[in-house]
Amino acid sequence: xxxxxxxxxxxxxxxxxxxxxxxxxxxxxxxxxxDLLKILPTFLSYLLSFIYVGIYWNNHHxxxxxxxxxxxxxxxxxLHLLFWLSLIPFxxxxxxxxxxxxxxxxxxxxxxxxxxxxxxxxxxxxxxxxGKNSKLNQAVGNDWKGKASIVCYLAAVCTxxxxxxxxxxxxxxxxxxxxxxxxxxxxxxxx
Amino acid sequence: xxxxxxxxxxxxxxxxxxxxxxxxxxxxxxxxxxDLLKILPTFLSYLLSFIYVGIYWNNHHxxxxxxxxxxxxxxxxxLHLLFWLSLIPFxxxxxxxxxxxxxxxxxxxxxxxxxxxxxxxxxxxxxxxxGKNSKLNQAVGNDWKGKASIVCYLAAVCTxxxxxxxxxxxxxxxxxxxxxxxxxxxxxxxx
Amino acid sequence: xxxxxxxxxxxxxxxxxxxxxxxxxxxxxxxxxxDLLKILPTFLSYLLSFIYVGIYWNNHHxxxxxxxxxxxxxxxxxLHLLFWLSLIPFxxxxxxxxxxxxxxxxxxxxxxxxxxxxxxxxxxxxxxxxGKNSKLNQAVGNDWKGKASIVCYLAAVCTxxxxxxxxxxxxxxxxxxxxxxxxxxxxxxxx
Amino acid sequence: xxxxxxxxxxxxxxxxxxxxxxxxxxxxxxxxxxDLLKILPTFLSYLLSFIYVGIYWNNHHxxxxxxxxxxxxxxxxxLHLLFWLSLIPFxxxxxxxxxxxxxxxxxxxxxxxxxxxxxxxxxxxxxxxxGKNSKLNQAVGNDWKGKASIVCYLAAVCTxxxxxxxxxxxxxxxxxxxxxxxxxxxxxxxx
Numbered sequence: 084x085x086x087x088x089x090x091x092x093x094x095x096x097x098x099x100x101x102x103x104x105x106x107x108x109x110x111x112x113x114x115x116x117x118d119l120l121k122i123l124p125t126f127l128s129y130l131l132s133f134i135y136v137g138i139y140w141n142n143h144h145x146x147x148x149x150x151x152x153x154x155x156x157x158x159x160x161x162l163h164l165l166f167w168l169s170l171i172p173f174x175x176x177x178x179x180x181x182x183x184x185x186x187x188x189x190x191x192x193x194x195x196x197x198x199x200x201x202x203x204x205x206x207x208x209x210x211x212x213x214g215k216n217s218k219l220n221q222a223v224g225n226d227w228k229g230k231a232s233i234v235c236y237l238a239a240v241c242t243x244x245x246x247x248x249x250x251x252x253x254x255x256x257x258x259x260x261x262x263x264x265x266x267x268x269x270x271x272x273x274x
Numbered sequence: 275x276x277x278x279x280x281x282x283x284x285x286x287x288x289x290x291x292x293x294x295x296x297x298x299x300x301x302x303x304x305x306x307x308x309d310l311l312k313i314l315p316t317f318l319s320y321l322l323s324f325i326y327v328g329i330y331w332n333n334h335h336x337x338x339x340x341x342x343x344x345x346x347x348x349x350x351x352x353l354h355l356l357f358w359l360s361l362i363p364f365x366x367x368x369x370x371x372x373x374x375x376x377x378x379x380x381x382x383x384x385x386x387x388x389x390x391x392x393x394x395x396x397x398x399x400x401x402x403x404x405g406k407n408s409k410l411n412q413a414v415g416n417d418w419k420g421k422a423s424i425v426c427y428l429a430a431v432c433t434x435x436x437x438x439x440x441x442x443x444x445x446x447x448x449x450x451x452x453x454x455x456x457x458x459x460x461x462x463x464x465x
Numbered sequence: 466x467x468x469x470x471x472x473x474x475x476x477x478x479x480x481x482x483x484x485x486x487x488x489x490x491x492x493x494x495x496x497x498x499x500d501l502l503k504i505l506p507t508f509l510s511y512l513l514s515f516i517y518v519g520i521y522w523n524n525h526h527x528x529x530x531x532x533x534x535x536x537x538x539x540x541x542x543x544l545h546l547l548f549w550l551s552l553i554p555f556x557x558x559x560x561x562x563x564x565x566x567x568x569x570x571x572x573x574x575x576x577x578x579x580x581x582x583x584x585x586x587x588x589x590x591x592x593x594x595x596g597k598n599s600k601l602n603q604a605v606g607n608d609w610k611g612k613a614s615i616v617c618y619l620a621a622v623c624t625x626x627x628x629x630x631x632x633x634x635x636x637x638x639x640x641x642x643x644x645x646x647x648x649x650x651x652x653x654x655x656x
Numbered sequence: 657x658x659x660x661x662x663x664x665x666x667x668x669x670x671x672x673x674x675x676x677x678x679x680x681x682x683x684x685x686x687x688x689x690x691d692l693l694k695i696l697p698t699f700l701s702y703l704l705s706f707i708y709v710g711i712y713w714n715n716h717h718x719x720x721x722x723x724x725x726x727x728x729x730x731x732x733x734x735l736h737l738l739f740w741l742s743l744i745p746f747x748x749x750x751x752x753x754x755x756x757x758x759x760x761x762x763x764x765x766x767x768x769x770x771x772x773x774x775x776x777x778x779x780x781x782x783x784x785x786x787g788k789n790s791k792l793n794q795a796v797g798n799d800w801k802g803k804a805s806i807v808c809y810l811a812a813v814c815t816x817x818x819x820x821x822x823x824x825x826x827x828x829x830x831x832x833x834x835x836x837x838x839x840x841x842x843x844x845x846x847x
Contacts, residue, residue, distance in 0.1 A: 088281060088335055090661060095289030098668030102676065103293065105742050107301070110680070110749045114757035119750075133742070137735045141728075144661055155332075159453070162328045169296050169324070176301045177310075184305035262732070279472060279526055286480030294484065298492070346523075350644070353519045360487050360515070367492045368501075375496035470663060470717055477671030485679065537714075541835070544710045551678050551706070558683045559692075566687035 086153050089161060093143060096165045100172060101136045104129055107176030128179030131254060132171050135195065138261045139168060139202070146206060149219040154212055160205040167198040188250045189243035195254070196236035203229055232257050277344050280352060284334060287356045291363060292327045295320055298367030319370030322445060323362050326386065329452045330359060330393070337397060340410040345403055351396040358389040379441045380434035386445070387427035394420055423448050468535050471543060475525060478547045482554060483518045486511055489558030510561030513636060514553050517577065520643045521550060521584070528588060531601040536594055542587040549580040570632045571625035577636070578618035585611055614639050659726045662734060666716060669738045673745060674709045677702055680749030701752030704827060705744050708768065711834045712741060712775070719779060722792040727785055733778040740771040761823045762816035768827070769809035776802055805830050 108125050111118035143164075150157070174194045178187040206229070210220045223229075235257045239250035299316050302309035334355075341348070365385045369378040397420070401411045414420075426448050430441035490507050493500035525546075532539070556576045560569040588611070592602045605611075617639050621632035681698050684691035716737075723730070747767045751760035779802070783793045796802075808830045812823035 085339065088285060091282065091664065092285045092289055092331065094661060094665045095286055095668055096293055098665055099290055099293040099672055101738075102669055102672040102742055103297065105746055106297070106676065106679070108746050110746065110753060112753070114750075114754035114759050116759050119759060119763065130739075133735075133739055137732075140665065140735075141731060148658065158332060159328075162324075162331075165292075166321075166324055169293055173296055173299050173301060177305075180301060180303070181305035186305050186307050186310060190310065276526075276530065279476060282473065283476045283480055283522065286477055287484055290481055290484040294488065297488070349523060350519075353515075353522075356483075357512075357515055360484055364487055364490050364492060368496075371492060371494070372496035377496050377498050377501060381501065467721065470667060473664065474667045474671055474713065477668055478675055481672055481675040485675065488679070489683070540714060541710075544706075544713075547674075548703075548706055551675055555678055555681050555683065559687075562683060562685070563687035568687050568689050568692060572692065 086147060086150050089153050089158065090144075090147055093147070093161060093165065094140075096169065097136060097140045097143070100169055101133060101140075104132055104136075104172040104175060107172055107179065122179075124182045125176065125179030128175045128183075131258065132175035134258050134262070136168065136171060138258065139164075139198070142202070142261075146209065146219060149213075149217065150209060151213060151217075156208050157205070157212060160201070160208045164198065164201040164205050167194060167201050170194050171198075183247055183251055185244045185247045188247040189240055191254070192236055192240040192243050192250055195257075196233065196240060199229065199233050199236055203233065228260065231260070277338060277341050280341075280344050280349065281335075281338055284338070284352060284356065285331075287360065288327060288331045288334070291360055292324060292331075295323055295327075295363040295366060298363055298370065313370075315373045316367070316370030319366045319374075322449065323366035325449050325453070327359065327362060329449065330355075330389070333393070333452075337400065337410060340404075340408065341400060342404060342408075347399050348396070348403065351392070351399045355389065355392040355396050358385060358392050361385050362389075374438055374442055376435045376438045379438040380431055382445070383427055383431040383434050383441055386448075387424065387431060390420065390424050390427055394424065419451065422451070468529060468532050471532075471535050471540065472526075472529055475529070475543060475547060476522075478551065479518060479522045479525070482551055483515060483522075486514055486518075486554040486557060489554055489561065504561075506564050507558070507561030510557045510565075513640065514557035516640050516644070518550065518553060520640065521546075521580070524584070524643075528591065528601060531595075531599065532591060533595060533599075538590050539587070539594065542583070542590045546580065546583040546587050549576055549583050552576050553580075565629055565633055567626045567629045570629040571622055573636070574618055574622040574625050574632055577639075578615065578622060581611065581615050581618055585615065610642065613642070659720060659723050662726050662731065663717075663720055666720070666734060666738065667713075669742065670709060670713045670716070673742055674706060674713075677705055677709075677745040677748060680745055680752070695752075697755045698749070698752030701748045701756075704831065705748035707831050707835070709741065709744060711831065712737075712771070715775070715834075719782065719792060722786075722790065723782060724786060724790075729781050730778070730785060733774070733781045737771065737774040737778050740767055740774050743767050744771075756820055756824055758817045758820045761820040762813055764827070765809055765813040765816050765823055768830075769806065769813060772802065772806050772809055776806065801833065804833070 108122055108129055111122065171194060174187070174191040178184075178191045181187045203226075206219070206223060206226070210217060210223070213219060235253050239253040242253075243250040299313055299320055302313065362385055365378070365382040369375075369382045372378045394417075397410070397414060397417070401408060401414070404410060426444050430444040433444075434441040490504055490511055493504065553576060556569070556573040560566075560573045563569045585608075588601070588605060588608070592599060592605070595601060617635050621635040624635075625632040681695055681702055684695065744767060747760070747764040751757075751764045754760045776799075779792070779796060779799070783790060783796070786792060808826050812826040815826075816823040
């Protein structure tokens with residue numbers, strides 16, 4: 084099986100997810116500035132989700148880049164990841180429209196948590212196929228970032244009903260953690 | 275004619291189908307957990323359809339992979355398959371919103387049946403072009419899975435008006451049958 | 466400039482056009498068969514438009530396949546074609562929802578006419594760049610099909626306000642004319 | 657990192673942006689010509705935005721074409737550009753539905769301004785990585801067009817609240833400026 088088509092399909096799904104999210108920002112029916120400001124929470128929610136999908140695209144790119152051969156389990160683990168990511172527009176829209184209230188915040192956290200777990204599973208399946216000496220395994224190392232993210236999302240889900248603002252702080256914090264350049268994979272690739 | 279562009283176009287259409295389906299899950303206008311639970315049937319319907327489109331993408335990938343040369347009939351048989359698959363978001367949304375009632379269930383079964391027949395036709399057209407000794411023909415063998423699926427969908431359509439729950443059981447059963455690894459094509463490819 | 470990216474972008478746009486058209490088929494809010502039958506005109510309109518976009522994708526594929534080098538004018542002539550094709554979902558939805566009434570039928574005819582003219586222009590620009598001895602010029606020949614389509618669409622637009630059903634007959638007739646295999650380009654390519 | 661996947665992802669996002677914009681043209685519920693004419697402003701707004709996204713795709717194509725190697729900063733600068741472009745359908749729809757009133761016009765200008773700045777940043781990041789002697793740097797030269805566009809958008813934003821029609825004139829003027837063939841990059845590429 085060819086890894087190019089896995090990349091192309093994943094790129095397609097991620098490109099569509101990132102773009103249809105903007106459809107959740109409903110066009111105000113008047114031309115007032117007040118009506119525009121009302122959609123500010125939805126806009127901020129869109130911005131956060133755009134960054135998250137961007138991070139996943141970036142990491143996914145690096146992960147698949149090291150891949151030698153696509154097997155059935157890799158393909159399904161990849162679809163499993165895309166499934167959770169495909170729910171981000173829904174959760175993001177619900178959270179934005181309802182001004183970051185407890186339940187929408189919790190759902191957003193659950194989707195991020197499930198996507199992180201799905202990413203973790205995909206990584207594990209690839210390393211299992213490619214072997215302990217694979218480039219991916221060396222690059223990932225002990226994967227503290229992936230594990231820390233899962234712990235953070237869990238904390239966000241648990242606190243979301245009581246302190247939804249704290250869960251939001253965690254979402255922003257994790258995004259910044261991933262945005263800061265991670266030289267692990269790049270370093271191993273070029274050595 | 276180039277098979278890469280057939281793959282790219284099919285990947286694009288399948289990626290969009292799988293992603294726009296999520297737009298059928300309408301965002302609740304309140305932030306209550308009750309309103310979220312109301313969309314559970316739509317979510318489950320989305321999950322089932324996501325798995326079906328994933329299965330088609332996977333099988334389509336294998337089928338086109340063995341292709342040597344794209345002809346006009348292959349292209350139109352492929353578009354015919356994409357046509358029926360493109361109706362899955364509609365049927366899935368109607369079924370989910372109406373809690374798996376008889377007619378939506380019947381329509382969903384008809385769409386799956388037509389897609390399965392279209393897949394069967396595409397397979398036949400490719401084998402006719404590539405010849406009896408082609409890799410695809412050897413890989414497909416007597417194609418019991420494809421034929422069994424068609425029989426199952428027919429059974430689902432026939433029983434949907436009286437026992438819609440039974441039709442749903444069939445949909446889940448067929449999906450599981452395809453999810454279990456099928457080593458036919460992969461085995462022949464690597465021999 | 467690279468023709469692969471022109472193909473990829475055009476494939477992307479065509480794949481999205483063909484798929485978002487299905488969003489124009491609004492999900493009925495009840496589970497009755499009567500409500501489903503009400504969307505039959507929209508469905509037939511979708512079917513017709515799906516076939517038209519499929520024909521354009523097929524012909525576009527052949528045309529670009531013979532291309533040696535992408536220039537600025539080719540790129541803009543291609544975007545011009547995509548612009549008119551991108552309006553098909555709108556015209557198709559309006560026509561289906563209003564049961565093939567005069568004005569929607571006329572608009573649909575105008576969009577098809579403009580797309581056909583845009584295709585004609587793109588073809589001309591490519592032949593001008595590639596030269597009279599190019600494969601495309603030989604393959605296209607006197608291009609009776611392209612010219613006949615433009616005449617037919619003109620006839621459909623002119624008659625649409627008085628006899629919208631006649632314009633529909635023309636739309637179906639032109640689609641069938643293109644669906645029947647055209648060996649012109651394929652023959653020259655393989656000689 | 658591979659520049660093909662950056663191109664494919666950007667192409668996907670741009671293709672989706674250009675195509676989902678058409679969803680902002682809401683289908684009139686009657687078949688009258690008057691109702692069709694009511695959406696004329698939305699249509700013109702769609703046309704303008706289609707041309708802008710087409711210009712960005714064209715320029716982006718040329719810029720990435722000269723690229724040797726994709727780094728993290730290039731990828732994020734590219735996503736930053738795509739973010740602002742992804743807001744064009746929203747701003748375009750709001751402007752069209754509200755007949756080019758002051759605030760929607762201002763928002764449209766701000767989005768175009770931010771996209772132009774993001775393009776400028778991406779260009780700078782690429783030139784920084786590729787070096788002063790890179791093909792892109794020579795091709796871009798003093799980049800008067802890019803700088804002039806930013807000045808024009810600024811002027812449009814500043815005047816939009818008082819004379820929205822003047823801002824529209826600027827939008828059309830900048831689009832025409834970019835549509836006229838720019839031989840800078842092409843010339844250097846072929847030398």
